[in-house]
Amino acid sequence: MRKLLSSALLIVAVSGCTAVTDFVKPYRIDVRQGNYITQDMVSQLKPGMSREQVRFVLGTPLVSDIFHADRWDYVYRFQPGKGASQERRLTVIFEDGRLARLDGDVRPADAAPQPAP
Template structure:
């Protein structure tokens, strides 16, 4: 029985049969890490907002740098079981405790196409 199974797998591998190859791959889960920031959340940000107001809108930042206390980084990473890695980055910069600018992949005021 093992020889038969091995022979079938060998022939399928040599012949380039992707259906059998996909069937034998292990299941991989979708992995989501970080802060998921939507366009609607970023659109709520206005210059002059306090740190507490920004935290209320976006949530607690994933990264707060000790050396750059006036910058919060929100990072989101999605690795589907099958498919390409997706990453989003957003940085919020404060001066004197007030929001000055937003940098990154998602910008305030950009309109996403409806799906």
Template sequence: MILRSGFLTLAVCLLAACSFKPYRIDVRQGNAITQEMVARLTPGMSRDQVRLVMGSPMLVDVFHADRWDYVYQFSSGYKTPERRKLTVFFEGDKLARLDGDVVPASGEMPVLPVTPRMIDITGPAPAAKP
């Protein structure tokens, strides 16, 4: 009787374990690319300005130095992965054009005024050691 109930308990546990899908974590790879970021890019921007807005590119081709590729993929559990790609082309050191599946958001992004701040790092001289 004990053997029979033990076997029944084991069978129920094994069948219950097979009925659920395992948990899959959300995986984000690459640079997050938003419409707002793309809207801030304007022709004539320098490479440093583009890097400040978009972050470091995922791919900088040695043979095509005037092309930067930004790739982003978000996999959420069992859903179809979301992929975004943006290619930035330069002529000389200035932004020439964009290509990819991310378009700028409609409307202008508000430009906030930047006020420089001066911080005084000179303080009293350190006390002399005896």
């Protein structure tokens, strides 16, 4: 009888712990990785800018591929302690050492899609 009672108490205690652990969770920090690129920064970029001017505006690219020297990739990832992660990408393409085009999630304000009237 005593073993049965202690087993029942143990089961109740363990099942109660899961409710407590669902309520009390450890603190998790926000993790930011890569180059944070804002809309204002991208809006400052103009076709024909040199590599140095682009680097001044956006900073040093996260990915600079030796096989594609005319392509810079700026990647940013934000993982909050709670919630879904966010990821942004911007690819800068150069032709003859000058800015030719941009590709990715972040667009200049003037290149944003306009709503149909």
